[in-house]
Amino acid sequence: LQMEDYGRFLALLASTLLVGFLSVILSLVWVFHYREGLSWDGSLGEFNWHPVLIITGFVFIQGIAIIVYRLPWTWKCSKLLMKFIHAGLNTIAMILAIVSMVAVFEFHNAKNIPNMYSLHSWIGLAAVIFYSLQLFLGFAVFLLPFAPVHLRVALMPIHVYSGLTIFATVIATALMGITEKLIFALKTPAYSASPPEATLVNCLGLLLVIFGSLILWMASRPHWKRPPAENAKILRPIGATPEGTEVESTMTNSSNADKSDLRGNTEAARKQNIKFDEAGQRSTIRKFNLL
Ligand code: HEM
Numbered sequence: 001l002q003m004e005d006y007g008r009f010l011a012l013l014a015s016t017l018l019v020g021f022l023s024v025i026l027s028l029v030w031v032f033h034y035r036e037g038l039s040w041d042g043s044l045g046e047f048n049w050h051p052v053l054i055i056t057g058f059v060f061i062q063g064i065a066i067i068v069y070r071l072p073w074t075w076k077c078s079k080l081l082m083k084f085i086h087a088g089l090n091t092i093a094m095i096l097a098i099v100s101m102v103a104v105f106e107f108h109n110a111k112n113i114p115n116m117y118s119l120h121s122w123i124g125l126a127a128v129i130f131y132s133l134q135l136f137l138g139f140a141v142f143l144l145p146f147a148p149v150h151l152r153v154a155l156m157p158i159h160v161y162s163g164l165t166i167f168a169t170v171i172a173t174a175l176m177g178i179t180e181k182l183i184f185a186l187k188t189p190a191y192s193a194s195p196p197e198a199t200l201v202n203c204l205g206l207l208l209v210i211f212g213s214l215i216l217w218m219a220s221r222p223h224w225k226r227p228p229a230e231n232a233k234i235l236r237p238i239g240a241t242p243e244g245t246e247v248e249s250t251m252t253n254s255s256n257a258d259k260s261d262l263r264g265n266t267e268a269a270r271k272q273n274i275k276f277d278e279a280g281q282r283s284t285i286r287k288f289n290l291l
């Protein structure tokens, strides 16, 4: 990573953290200054845990979990440690999301409001279900030592794609929820009269979009990816990824965003490919677009 590029990464990371913290603070200001605060008694105070925990956990902590491999100063840490941090942050996000859903379901039941009628609740529940699947598969395939290397190689591009897609869906769900809540809650004056609460919470929605965009940008730059383990890069053919380096097959290999970066690899790999008689090896390389 060049010095100039390092600086750019740091600036982007600082902006992302700032926007993320600001979102969490705005959600607290909304809930405490304009709404009923926080409580756990079936009242609106219990509902209010829903946005606060979603924005803290499912948006902010998940966002950080997604880019944690890309922090350049962690590249000297072991991959296993980084997997624990990535998996741990995602687990915390999952727990907070579940508590936030319990809050809104309990609130609805206490107030005899129907459950699961809105598009917001359908997309939201779907996101939580896919997220728990992603978490479970991540543990089973990439953390536990049982999955064979070819499975890791095959699943990594899917893991990255589904992770980013779920994250984007979570942002969209949050925007829907915010809109619903403002329309429900603002009566006198109405949402359409643009009271200060509406303006503040519209800004919160804007910040969530900016936060999501920054995370997706950082997570999709090929040159900010955690570099492959040295020995793996030099000694192994691309198709035969050794244990613990399935990670070499994320964005860089599966996207053509940075062709110049891949060209050298492709030449070398093609030459090596000739040496491999095993058809399996070749089909793995072709099937998962690893060149
Ligand atoms: C309701 C999920 C974010 C506001 C619900 C329900 C689910 C859900 C499953 C249905 C509860 C029930 O039927 O009893 C999610 C998820 C979110 C999210 C996964 C993650 C992005 C938000 C945010 C707000 C919000 C940020 C902002 C205040 C609401 C409101 C309801 C609700 C007002 C009640 C009306 C309805 O059922 O649509 N949410 N939510 N949600 N949520 Fe969210």
Ligand code: HEM
Binding pocket: 066, 067, 069, 070, 083, 084, 086, 087, 090, 131, 132, 134, 135, 136, 137, 138, 139, 142, 143, 159, 160, 163, 164, 166, 219, 225, 226, 247, 248, 250, 251
């Ligand atoms: C990479 C999402 C759970 C292992 C990624 C990436 C995303 C992601 C978006 C791409 C990051 C990048 O390109 O820099 C998620 C989500 C999860 C989850 C949303 C939970 C719901 C897990 C778990 C493990 C895991 C439990 C097990 C340790 C990995 C590995 C990488 C990765 C090894 C590759 C890192 C690299 O490219 O160097 N994950 N993940 N993930 N994830 Fe997950």
